[in-house]
Amino acid sequence: MAVVYEKTKGLTDVELHYCPGCNHGIIQKLVAEVLEEMGMLDTAIAVCPVGCSVFAYKYFSVDTLQAAHGRAPAVATGIKRCRPTQPVFTYQGDGDLASIGTGEIVHAAMRGEKFTTIFINNAIYGMTGGQMAPTTLIGQKTTTSQGGRTAEQAGMPIRMAEMLATLDGCVYAERVCVADIPNINKAKRAIKKAFEKQMNNEGFTFIEVLSTCPTNWGMTPIQAVQWMKDNMIPYYPLGVIKEKAMEV
Amino acid sequence: MTAKVTFNTDRCKGCELCTTVCPKHIVVIDTTVINRKGYHPATVSDISQCIACASCAKICPDSIITVEKF
Numbered sequence: 438m439a440v441v442y443e444k445t446k447g448l449t450d451v452e453l454h455y456c457p458g459c460n461h462g463i464i465q466k467l468v469a470e471v472l473e474e475m476g477m478l479d480t481a482i483a484v485c486p487v488g489c490s491v492f493a494y495k496y497f498s499v500d501t502l503q504a505a506h507g508r509a510p511a512v513a514t515g516i517k518r519c520r521p522t523q524p525v526f527t528y529q530g531d532g533d534l535a536s537i538g539t540g541e542i543v544h545a546a547m548r549g550e551k552f553t554t555i556f557i558n559n560a561i562y563g564m565t566g567g568q569m570a571p572t573t574l575i576g577q578k579t580t581t582s583q584g585g586r587t588a589e590q591a592g593m594p595i596r597m598a599e600m601l602a603t604l605d606g607c608v609y610a611e612r613v614c615v616a617d618i619p620n621i622n623k624a625k626r627a628i629k630k631a632f633e634k635q636m637n638n639e640g641f642t643f644i645e646v647l648s649t650c651p652t653n654w655g656m657t658p659i660q661a662v663q664w665m666k667d668n669m670i671p672y673y674p675l676g677v678i679k680e681k682a683m684e685v
Numbered sequence: 686m687t688a689k690v691t692f693n694t695d696r697c698k699g700c701e702l703c704t705t706v707c708p709k710h711i712v713v714i715d716t717t718v719i720n721r722k723g724y725h726p727a728t729v730s731d732i733s734q735c736i737a738c739a740s741c742a743k744i745c746p747d748s749i750i751t752v753e754k755f
Contacts, residue, residue, distance in 0.1 A: 438689070441752040442739035453747055457724065458700030462746025618706050618740045651700075658700040 447473040449498045458658020460648035461490055461557065463615045467625045468528065468555055469497060471632060481524045482516050484509040486533035489563040493528050507538020510545035513552045524632055525552040531572040532562045535597050539571075542601070549606025549640040553631045556597060559648040560669060567653030571595045574668055579653070594672065598645040602679035608640035610678040614647035614670065616662050623675075640681070647673055686754055688735035690742075692727060693749035699724035703741035703750065709734045712741045 447469025455461050472481050481499040485491060487506035494501035504512040509527035517525040534542050534556050542554065561579055562568040569582040572594050576585040586594075602610040609631055613624035624646060631642035647669050649661035656664060690712075697720055703712045704727065715728040727750075729735060742750035 438753050438755050441688075441737045441754055442742040443751045444748040448748060452696055455746065457698035458702055459746055462748065463744060466746075466748055615744075618743060621743055658702055659705055662702070662705070 445470045445473050451495045456652045458651045460615050464646050471629045477524045484513045484527040486529040488530035488533045507533050510541040514550045517552045527554045530557045531570045535571045546601045546604045546607040546641045553635050553642045556645045557648045559650040561650050561653050563650045598678045601643050606641050608681040609634050609642040612645040612675050688737035689753040690729050691751040694726040695721045696749045697726035702744050703727050706740040706744050
């Protein structure tokens with residue numbers, strides 16, 4: 438008998454607190470699998486955000502630190518500079534990274550800090566009850582945009598991967614999703630590539646993962662995946678946004 | 686080929702994502718059972734058709750599925 442697939446050792450045995458169908462579980466699993474495959478479970482250091490994934494420190498079986506809201510890139514900067522040979526990553530949602538922590542992520546990318554950021558974009562604030570996020574789509578209804586977001590009042594949604602890709606310190610930016618098996622495989626490859634570039638000391642690496650929030654979108658998990666495909670992917674196109682060749 | 690798919694049923698949240706990716710459409714929600722969390726858990730309706738592709742296990746957010754083949 439051969440085991441084809443089992444839970445990765447990169448995750449602890451703690452039960453996830455996420456809602457049914459939440460993509461956080463899939464994305465954390467991919468990160469954990471990559472760390473296990475690259476033999477980095479003993480050395481990796483994760484910095485967790487504030488938001489739904491605040492408890493990620495209980496789920497990754499690596500050393501973790503819980504940063505103040507939005508400040509994970511600043512904390513990761515300190516860790517990576519003290520431990521330059523160890524893999525360091527932040528795991529942040531859109532409220533954490535694209536709103537309160539915009540300054541930290543932009544400056545970490547600008548400085549070319551050699552850690553990896555996994556950015557979960559589900560176009561809404563999940564933990565606090567479904568408020569409008571900077572990434573909320575035009576027309577999307579949330580508890581603070583009950584008639585749907587309008588560009589006149591709130592501007593256009595922010596595309597973080599494209600924005601950070603303009604900075605020289607950012608060597609790799611890719612947007613992926615985990616809607617189905619082909620996309621899950623692509624997302625895992627992207628995460629692995631980001632860690633490889635980090636370990637090559639190339640610079641700041643950024644993976645944006647489109648995610649769902651069935652609870653706050655008011656949908657079933659299956660409807661939410663379809664809504665993400667139909668509405669988010671056209672505005673947040675998938676693929677490599679930037680890949681800087683390593684200088685020889 | 687004989688395959689074995691094990692669900693950690695107590696931890697299933699019945700999100701049904703696994704049912705959407707099975708190429709053989711044999712992963713289903715068992716509405717005759719309610720687990721400790723209060724959800725109808727996922728199960729396999731006809732294991733003889735399973736090709737052990739592990740798609741269900743890969744998409745499971747709670748990592749409750751183990752796939753083996755003989």
